[in-house]
Amino acid sequence: MKEFNVGVVGAGHVGLVTSACLADIGHWVTLVDVDEERMADLKVGEVPVYEPGLEALVDEVARRGRLRFSTELTSVVSAADVLFICVGTPQGDDGSADLSNVGAVAKSVGRALAEAEEREHPLVVVNKSTVPMGSGDYVSMLIQEGAAEAGNGSVDYRVVSNPEFLREGSAVYDSLFPDRIVLGAHRRDGLDVMRALYEPVVEQSFPTKLDPRPKVAVPFVTTDLASAEMIKYAANAFLATKISFINEIANICELVGADVGNVAHGVGLDERIGSRFLQAGMGWGGSCFPKDVAALKSVAREYDHQPVLLDAVVAVNELQWKQVITKLQRELHTLKGKRIALLGLAFKPNTDDLREAPSLKVARALNRRGARVTGYDPVAGKKAVRLQSDLRVVFDLYEALSEAHAAIVVTEWEEVRSLDLEEAASLMKPPKLLVDGRNALDPRAASAA
Ligand SMILES: NC(=O)c1ccc[n+]([C@@H]2O[C@H](COP(=O)([O-])OP(=O)(O)OC[C@H]3O[C@@H](n4cnc5c(N)ncnc54)[C@H](O)[C@@H]3O)[C@@H](O)[C@H]2O)c1
Structure with missing residues (x-):
């Protein structure tokens, strides 16, 4: 070579x-x-x-x-x-x-x-x-x-x-x-x-x-140059669309009593669709998808083109993390003084990147409503303290759950996936609400605990 x-x-x-x-x-x-x-x-x-x-x-x-x-x-x-x-x-x-x-x-x-x-x-x-x-x-x-x-x-x-x-x-x-x-x-x-x-x-x-x-x-x-540049934007916009699509399906599943995990599995086995990026949850974030979809929309607007599908992809994504707040309010009513644990802070597992992470948006929204938020992340914790000083960060998963009225799975780190549900329940305070924002845990085992 x-x-x-x-x-x-x-x-x-x-x-x-x-x-x-x-x-x-x-x-x-x-x-x-x-x-x-x-x-x-x-x-x-x-x-x-x-x-x-x-x-x-x-x-x-x-x-x-x-x-x-x-x-x-x-x-x-x-x-x-x-x-x-x-x-x-x-x-x-x-x-x-x-x-x-x-x-x-x-x-x-x-x-x-x-x-x-x-x-x-x-x-x-x-x-x-x-x-x-x-x-x-x-x-x-x-x-x-x-x-x-x-x-x-x-x-x-x-x-x-x-x-x-x-x-x-x-x-x-x-x-x-x-x-x-x-x-x-x-x-x-x-x-x-x-x-x-x-x-x-x-x-x-x-x-x-x-x-x-x-x-x-x-x-x-x-x-050519422009096509290579476009391949990157089109790839990220497609992946974001796939996630927003399954989130839209998840929202309808919840209304009709279907299990989105099983639905995604059945749909994803179609080779034309594929199973990756079909995990429903709190939506996409990170350093690339939000800004790249926004940039592509911006280019379209420059040419007076209305990117109808991309607008919807972003709108669905905004709904996803806001729904978590709605769920908490429905179950806990006032959030003032309530202790909420955020399990995972990085925008996805195996990174310390917090850019456009749903965790920080949820933490800010909860803080505004008077809740006391404690975040746990095995890697991104220190960065989170620097970025959001009103967020209490701990470095032990179970410490985050201690005395919490509710916990939200935000990032499906392996240690979060293998959470000891019984220990979690024993540490939490009633109503011991667990919102699985990543569909990472077994809902039946969680209810039983
Ligand atoms: N992070 C990803 O997963 C990813 C994936 C694919 C593409 N990208 C793209 O790659 C690019 C870089 O992303 P990143 O995540 O590595 O960014 P980053 O913010 O982690 O790092 C950018 C680095 O560039 C340095 N820098 C800025 N201006 C400079 C200058 N004038 N001279 C020298 N250094 C300078 C900064 O100090 C910083 O260290 C972006 O366009 C991003 O969209 C990122």
């Missing part, structure tokens, strides 16, 4: 995992971020995000000298064959994707290219951040502008789009064994470089301890 010099900009969930995995498959990687504290931590082996397997992998590739850390982009640009942009693209006030981080990086890349010595090959600038259709061209324009500002308008680069599909909680696995790799570009040469860079992944030829692994070749999908 050809070994590349790779720069990765943005040491968040995506940038960290991407850089560690690219180093692991045999490239020479430098990870850059403007956050000096984060990079100083990484240099001494402290990995700032919780992701199974990531800390060990970062440690290993850093020790082998394959992964280095920096806060200085210019030298990384001049040494790199390929530069990944993995910075955040949060939701702006109007719902659209905020491209200011991506824009800042693009301009700096332009300036750095202008100042560097003449290159043998064009720099391949890879947009891995989730960005709206047309952003590849915008990045190209800003690189050119940055270069012109630095006094050298004839810099050599290619922009390609390479949307990221990793799931937090299994991000390392997803990066090494992806369902597909999607690349978009205006010109063939950038795509050829990316095919060579990803060869060990596409051919599944890199040595790994993570066996057994799928041995079939990974589909390598090449298309």
Whole structure:
């Protein structure tokens, strides 16, 4: 395989995992971020995000000298064959994707290219951040502008789009064994470089301890820039739709006395539908679905198109967590002074990510109604304290349940799934209400306890 010099900009969930995995498959990687504290931590082996397997992998590739850390982009640009942009693209006030981080990086890349010595090959600038259709061209324009500002308008680069599909909680696995790799570009040469860079992944030829692994070749999908960007938004919008769909069905099931778990099982066995993302519950959250669906809606509106289905997908999702409050009010009546335990805080298991987590929305709504809320999470607890100071956080599941009038299963961590229902009941106060926001527990066993 050809070994590349790779720069990765943005040491968040995506940038960290991407850089560690690219180093692991045999490239020479430098990870850059403007956050000096984060990079100083990484240099001494402290990995700032919780992701199974990531800390060990970062440690290993850093020790082998394959992964280095920096806060200085210019030298990384001049040494790199390929530069990944993995910075955040949060939701702006109007719902659209905020491209200011991506824009800042693009301009700096332009300036750095202008100042560097003449290159043998064009720099391949890879947009891995989730960005709206047309952003590849915008990045190209800003690189050119940055270069012109630095006094050298004839810099050599290619922009390609390479949307990221990793799931937090299994991000390392997803990066090494992806369902597909999607690349978009205006010109063939950038795509050829990316095919060579990803060869060990596409051919599944890199040595790994993570066996057994799928041995079939990974589909390598090449298309134009806008289509690659759209694939990411369409994928996330579809997954969010699937969850909202089953939640709509769950709400009707509850009215007619059907069991949504059994319904989802029966429906999901149809190969055209599939069983994944058919778990009814408190709805979707996290760092991607809410902002990506909002950004796609925003793009549609820009073109005077009303995204009727996406509007409904979001509306159903808003209903889901609010229904939990309604259920509590129906059973406990006034919530003032009532003790409520939130079992799980992260937006899903195996991550410490709390961005757009339903737990925080529920906690805020309960606090507003005068309830006393205690949250438990095995990993995201400390972050939750920082984000929401009025939330009491404990680090023992049963301590959260002690004296609680009601408990809500918010995140189906394994320890929550295997909750000792009898012990929980013995610790709680009447009416000992358990709202299973993830359909993770056996309702009959819970009632019996
Ligand atoms: N988190 C996920 O599961 C996931 C999955 C697929 C795609 N994505 C997309 O990937 C992108 C990154 O997401 P994330 O979750 O890793 O974000 P993050 O917020 O965890 O990390 C972003 C990092 O970028 C750094 N940064 C910001 N501006 C910078 C600049 N000008 N120069 C250098 N560094 C800068 C920040 O300091 C931060 O460390 C987003 O567009 C997101 O939508 C995320």
